[in-house]
Amino acid sequence: MRNSSRAGFTREMLINPANEMKREAHETQRLRHINKIDEEVSTAQRSDSLVQSINQHFPSKWQIIAFVAGGLLSLIPMASAQTPADSDTEQVRRGEYLARAGNCMGCHTTRGGEPYAGGRKLNTPFGQFVTPNITPDNETGIGRWNSEDFWQALHYGKSKDGRYLYPAFPYTEYTKVTRLDADAIFAYLRSLPPVVQTNPPHKISSPYDNQFLLYLWRAQYFKEGVYQPDKSKSDEWNRGNYLVQGLGHCTACHTARNVLGASRDDKLSGGKIMGTHWYAPSLISPLEAGVGEWPIEDIVELLSTGINSHAVTSGPMATIVRQSLQHLSDYDLRSMAVYLKSLDEKRDNTPQKVRKMPEQVRQYVALGEKVYKEHCQNCHGESGQGVPGIYPPLAGNRNVTMRSPLNTIRNVLYGGYPPATAGNPRPYGMPPFQHFIRDPEIAHVVSYIRNAWGNIGSLVYPDDVDNSRGSEF
């Protein structure tokens, strides 16, 4: 179903945070070599295959000689310095990949707008944030930034002018990103064509526009620090943790936020996504989107194609798959799967008893059965079995039965297509029923599918349907 080697990335090209210390050692060696240009450069490369795998190429002997000679003669330094060395190109390529993994574009691009030129509006209870232009335009973008400024933003949440950034920019997660990766992302952003685009200012409600309050917020909720690998775990697990908790900032949506907008914890325990009408399910609960019982391959398939035999992505997750996850290497997807699988909460194995429904409830649910037969059964099947990989099964589908019915109601109201991806380029879709079934009928049918075929879920009422309406565009 899926192309096995997207983007041509191999494991060897990717950085494992565990290599960070080796990188430091490597940098030291590099300095030494530049001082002693007569030495055979490649010995250091041979000394550590992992370091070599990072693609940190040494400058060639000739480049070094040219550099030194240029420095001495002060005649040709610019000419040689402007020819990008291989390592620069490689860094930009890596940066492009990492920017995908971090889905910078997802927020820093408006619908149909110039990539990375910002201007997307994020509505929160604290006001409206407008994402900045991060193309290298001097006046309206980050053209005057250097890699240190970028690091300050990504790692410490501070802008070039020293102001604290609002955590709508997920530096609370990005702080885990390594300096090497941050520099690569910056190098990539620098390589983009500058776009002149002035975005409107934030509209932040008082008192949240106060920098001192932000200082206090940071003191309470922001913990700066690059991801530290857990030596007792595998490389894959560590890489997955780094991607899920750091660069990929899954926590930004998959954890509930408190009244001050801070993530409740880093446990990926699910929560309503701020500023949207979507619920990001728990990634640890076996009752929601925990993947403890899925084979690794199924997790990878969902992340990279947007669909597998149990589930289909919709709403913001479908967008994340399109913008980011489908472009990741097999190794990275696998690593994320290994990490996510390890988060599984212990399942309570005592089977839930399907209690006999009170007569009133039975009658309510039966109303939904009628709607189901008319509108849903044709694709999702008589017993909610669906057609795996095409139309998701509803029987045993945790998206249907989980505590929050929000996503299911929205799926019925608005329908949707899973993302068109390399592995699923022509997806089948769900029709929008908002113009064809009234709120009470939607409430009936969602109540029905939450309680048919052995499913157990709370009942849904017309008010719940109305409260699920709305979109960010």
Add this chain to the structure above:
Amino acid sequence: MPMKFFAFILLAMISGLVSAAEPASAGIPDTLEERIKPCIICHRDADLIDRDAYFPRIAGKPAGYLYNQLRNFRDGRRYYQPMAILLENMSDGYMREIAEYFASQPYAYLEPVAPALSPDETKSVETLMYSGDPERDLPACSACHGEKLMGLQPAIPGLLGLPHAYLAAQFGGWRNGGIMRGQIPDCMSEIAKKLTQEEVNALVQWLPGLPASGQSAGADALTPELAQRCRTILSGQEVAR
């Protein structure tokens, strides 16, 4: 190569000369028709829809026009929430395929509805439609949408077989800048803003009064001057920012 070809033929014969609509799985046909079920819940045949329905016919409209609209909805240039949500994660290639599918579909036309217009109103609409108003720099509608008002290949839509409510909403959108946001030049928006409300009301009643028939005209029916005026539509270009 020939070996492979013969092997293919042999396999095709063995497998019973499979039809194009081979089931993908459990009786679900692997066809575009199955895949566009979310579209036809609204854009279905005229004989299945209510006359007061809002949704426009899309079958038989020029493929380039349909493709441009799909991209406009997805990329936020044309605003309609249900379409924006459906198309959010579509690829250009898939949307092109869908546009071509609908363009090639025959469809049952809505029966014409006699407009409730006075003879004067009718005359003024017909003048706009076929002659335009040079004083206000308004070209004849037929100059772009074809003598038969069935559109022009590849990117100008036909005006017939569309419900009154849809036509009225589009004029409202053009006058308020809600369609083709940011597209420069935006010929229909400029034209709609020059029309009076009375003229718009008459137009959207008059158009559903004509029976739809025939095909879109060829691209050569457009004068160079109008082609220049509507170049963003014809080229399917991205928004001018």
